[in-house]
Amino acid sequence: MKIIHCADIHLDARMTSNLDTVKAKERRLEILATFLRMIEWAEKEEVEAVMIVGDLFDTSNIYASTKNAIINAVTSHPNIIFYYLNGNHDVSNFIHTMEVIPDNLRLFSNQWTSYEQIGQDGSRVVFTGVELENTQGENIYDALVLNHEAYNIVMLHGQQNKYASKDKAEVIHLEALKNKGIDYLALGHVHEPSQGRLDNRAKWRYCGCLEGRGFDECGEHGFVLLECKNANEWEDTFIPFARRRLHTVTIDASGSQTSPEILTKINKGLKEEQIPSGDLVKVVLTGTVDVNCEKNIVYLVTQLKEQFYYIKIYDEMKLRVDYSDYVNDVSLKGEYVRLVMGETSLSEEEKAELVRAGIQALAGEALDE
Numbered sequence: 001m002k003i004i005h006c007a008d009i010h011l012d013a014r015m016t017s018n019l020d021t022v023k024a025k026e027r028r029l030e031i032l033a034t035f036l037r038m039i040e041w042a043e044k045e046e047v048e049a050v051m052i053v054g055d056l057f058d059t060s061n062i063y064a065s066t067k068n069a070i071i072n073a074v075t076s077h078p079n080i081i082f083y084y085l086n087g088n089h090d091v092s093n094f095i096h097t098m099e100v101i102p103d104n105l106r107l108f109s110n111q112w113t114s115y116e117q118i119g120q121d122g123s124r125v126v127f128t129g130v131e132l133e134n135t136q137g138e139n140i141y142d143a144l145v146l147n148h149e150a151y152n153i154v155m156l157h158g159q160q161n162k163y164a165s166k167d168k169a170e171v172i173h174l175e176a177l178k179n180k181g182i183d184y185l186a187l188g189h190v191h192e193p194s195q196g197r198l199d200n201r202a203k204w205r206y207c208g209c210l211e212g213r214g215f216d217e218c219g220e221h222g223f224v225l226l227e228c229k230n231a232n233e234w235e236d237t238f239i240p241f242a243r244r245r246l247h248t249v250t251i252d253a254s255g256s257q258t259s260p261e262i263l264t265k266i267n268k269g270l271k272e273e274q275i276p277s278g279d280l281v282k283v284v285l286t287g288t289v290d291v292n293c294e295k296n297i298v299y300l301v302t303q304l305k306e307q308f309y310y311i312k313i314y315d316e317m318k319l320r321v322d323y324s325d326y327v328n329d330v331s332l333k334g335e336y337v338r339l340v341m342g343e344t345s346l347s348e349e350e351k352a353e354l355v356r357a358g359i360q361a362l363a364g365e366a367l368d369e
Helices: 021-044 064-075 259-273 297-307 332-341 348-362
Strands: 002-006 049-053 081-085 105-107 113-118 124-129 151-157 159-161 171-173 184-188 194-197 203-206 222-230 233-240 246-252 280-286 288-290 310-315 318-320
Touching: 002 021, 021 064, 049 124, 049 151, 049 184, 081 113, 081 124, 081 151, 246 259, 259 280, 259 297, 297 310, 318 348, 332 348
Parallel strands: 002 049, 049 081, 081 105, 124 151, 151 184, 159 171, 184 203, 246 280, 280 310, 288 318
Antiparallel strands: 002 222, 113 124, 194 203, 222 233
């Protein structure tokens, strides 16, 4: 028997934090396409169950086309049982708008609900889950009773923690789940894949999100495939599946004097990373440059944007000011630099930025964008 564990799809997320309107819409559709492609993959690989452990949607504003695509994905694959547990983003469940719940769709509530499924290979699996709420408290863990003879998968959406939380429903108390007869604790809510042991019998695992949406979600994304090898042996494997990856690349631009020099260092660093052209990239510029360094971030982005689906540049370079060069300078520039140097309310970084801006202005140059 094969089972998919996915979560945090976040369909119809706005995607406008980094992308313009056109690409934001394109990425929204790509994330939906990745989810639908996963279902087609499941059909091809003879997967018998798909667990969606929360946050299938990102917002209560669901496009009709998205809702219809999900319903069609479920109903057009009757050989796959879908187990759908609401997450904290699923505030307006699209299920409520359906006249008839598909026969192969299993839902959960704020009370423990269990479903038994017998695989084509004869393996017996019990899927148990609950949608966490603030009012449940620690009693929700006491209410979990499992048949220790079955292979038990428990589905929960929240941030795992060894200790209880008094006021956050999305925090899962791992200690309270020990020795309950769980074999696999399928978790959603954390977008980075991770795993660990719950007790001698059980392991917990976050599959992560299916597609990264921001630069806090770099690296591989996809889903977990559980597979029964024999009556007593199960194997879980992470399957990378995202259409695009996000990358953060740090470039030390120390010593650069001009934007072209910085660009050369960026290109060298990106080449070493071997990033596919269809991915999204954030470049973080670090190091120290002279206050007179000519650097134009808009110019750099313009030169690089054709190489990737999307690129942004963060300027975290520090400016170096040799104040001794201006101590005896009788020009207006020297007077300005000495004035800034004597301002005790400013940090060294703020002084350097003011000196840079002032020198540019006095030289008749346009300030950097």
